Amino acid sequence: MTEKLFKDFPPVSTQQWEEQIVKDLKGADYDKKLVWKTPDGFKVRPYYRAEDLEGVLHVRGTKEDNNWLVRQTFVVKDNLKEVNALVLDALQRGAESVGFRLETGRKLKKQDIAVLLQGVYVPAVELSFEGMDCSGSDTLYAFLEYLKESETDPSAVRARFSFDPLGDAFFKGTELRKEDIGTLAELVKACRTYPGIRVVSVPGYKWKNLGCGVVQELACSLALGKEYIDLLTENGLSREEAAHALHFHMGIGLHYFLEIAKFRAMRVLWNGISEQTGSVHATTSFWDQTAYDMYVNLLRGTTGAMSAALAGVDSMEVLPFDCVLTEGTAQSTRLARNIQVILKEEAGFNKVADPAAGSYYVENLTVSIVEETRKLTEEILQKGGFAAQQAVQWVHEHIRATRERRMEKIASGREVVVGINKYPDPLGKAPEGLATLPEEKWQRASASFEKMRLKTEQAPEIPVVFLLTFGNLGMCRARAQFATNFFGVAGFNVVDNNRFASVEEGIEAARKRGAHIVVACSSDEEYAAAVPLIFRSLGKQAIVTVAGEPPCKENLMAEGIQHFISVRSNLLETLLQYQKELGL
Known part of the structure; x- marks a missing residue:
């Protein structure tokens, strides 16, 4: 059919739409009924039109397709051979990126890495080492020794390390050790022959897990990233080399379109700071996970993965549905991994570059987030950045205020947590281990309700x-x-x-x-x-x-x-x- 029918359907102007909306509201307040205020405070209108894109910055993807790497992370204690077996199994079942989260204080030697990677063809897999601070730099040097001894092509290595002295000081409530920045610079220099190794981690997901909004997560991450570039430049690196050493580990929340717009806005903002596109890994937020009715976490993981995939992240991990209580079972890790595999292999989310481009709604959300994030980033940096206690305390208070507002909405039922403050399972019981859960596992949106329900059951x-x-x-x-x-x-x-x-x-x-x-x-x-x-x-x-x-x-x-x-x-x-x- 080639006949054009537009002439039979005259266009409807914005004024006509608004008049009809006001009529249908029958006197109800327009803003209260239809305008949504995000956790970060900016307003989202009920609809957008082509005219709303006039003069608006258009964001475009930077990849030829929309592919990303499926990551699965393993906790490393003294169980090296066991972890190696799990890694090999995961790689056969869809994983393309492997993370090793080191137990607190754990350092890896060259022979440890050899055990972990036995049977793994390193050029075909992205590797991530998490959980160490600058005092654990031996792990990086051991990895470099392993690569040299195994005669791995330096240009084929893709690896991420989670060195982050500024972030560690922020989240642990300690002061930055200035010598750590010097150590960080030396680590970057040591990897100069390995362009695919990124040493410095910017942990946006940690702010996300405090209950912050998308603007706060982005602003903290970008401010920290810029600060690292400045500090590393002062320690003998070029700005280009310093920026390339960074990688972002962001969280994925439940506000579907906001999350898509967040990652798109990040590309614009980070390019403005570093003149690079950056490397972005994303993990579904622990803040949103529930212990009761935990199978709902599968749905949360799916919508989160969809938003991050559509936004064009480089790699992603979906947390197992039982992550509140375990490090993941064979079943839960398989389901988490398969969420991404289905999005790629069955739904084709990896085929079309930047599929959200041109959407009136997403483009306008992206611009709003860019504008709000830029203001907040500048405010953090003007207060001295994360190396200054004034800025650190201010950021803590800023995020705490947002978290308290969100918790109040959850407590009142205005923000729904399915299975927790609405639609509870009447036959559901506390899962094994909930009563003895360590305090850090209670830092979640649903925690207050879960404690209350557990008290009833006891x-x-x-x-x-x-x-x-x-x-x-x-x-x-x-x-x-x-x-x-x-x-x-x-x-x-x-x-x-x-x-x-x-x-x-x-x-x-x-x-x-x-x-x-x-x-x-x-x-x-x-x-x-x-x-x-x-x-x-x-x-x-x-x-x-x-x-x-x-x-x-x-x-x-x-x-x-x-x-x-x-x-x-x-x-x-x-x-x-x-x-x-x-x-x-």
Whole structure:
């Protein structure tokens, strides 16, 4: 069909769209209903048009295709042969990049590296060594010895090391040891004959795991990257050599389009700083992982991987769905790896370069992130950068404020964590090992809710919540569903009922069930007469609660009813108060 039909469909102007939107809103506030404010504070409009791209910087990819490397990371303790076997298996099953995370204080000797890489054709695999600081530089020199002894072509080696003295000082709360920058410069110089080895790591993922926004993650990473270029230049390297020594390890969050735009914005900003495209590895964020209902993490990993792939990262790792509790089992690591394999081999995400280019929405998001990140990066550098305590303290406070805002939204239910503060699995139980989880594993978005639910499960008796449904069928069922989700979040045993023929029948059933909490579920109009009766009958043996905020609330409170749940309730605070009153 070659006939053009555009003449039959006259264009609709932005003004016409806006007039129709205002009409459909029926008086509701436009900004509150349709304009989204990101965690970083900038606003996102409900739609964009071609005219919004006029005068806008267009971001383009830098690769001929959209290929990336699938990474899998292994923890290295004294289990060198075991890790080697796992590496060989992973390489046969889709991994193209291998990470070795060294146990704290662990250094690798040449013979250790030989064991880890036995049977691995180094030119065909990207390698990453993580977990060491500048005092562990012996590992890099041992790797260089191994390469020389094995007569590996220097131009074919691709390796990443996680030396990051500035970042280490920031996250550990210590001061930078100035000699570490000199050590770092020497490490870069030692790798001059190996153009594929990048020594300095910029750990954007660590800021992501603090709960920051995309602008904060980018600004901290870019400021740190620029600072390394300046410091390494002062220690005898050219700016080009210093920039080439860096690689970025970024996090992948759950805001799908924001994450696509974040990585695209990063290309623009880093090129402006270094005149290079940079090397970007991305890992799904640990901050977003949950211990309860952990199979949902597979979906989180999939959407995260899709956003990073579409944005054009160089390599990627999807965390195993059980990463909160383990280093990954055979099943969970296989599933994590296969998420990327499917995106490449079945969905073809690696075929088209920069597929998001030209999207009105993504291009405008990219520009917004570029503008906001540039301002925040400059502010960090003006305060002295990460070598200055003033800047370090300011960044900590800046991120803490964002994290607290996000945690408040999660606590109130305005930001949803599936399976945690909404749609909980009523039959789900705490996975083995959750009660003894080390403190650093609790630094996640879902942690407060998981601790609360674990507390319920550890009680001698699980509280019973009885839904006393009566009256208007539509309202009683809607409020029963809300209450089921509300109390299910805390792991309470919720007993639902279709609808009682009378309030008295419901009262008798609740009494027989021995409920700890009785929730009245009906319409506002029926609460005025029914709830006082329920309270007089059951108030001494159970906490009588009203689902909703009826107009008669003040009158009910005067009768002694003090518990009401609604969409305006702070979910976490309210449930913790119930636990307290029940003696949990």
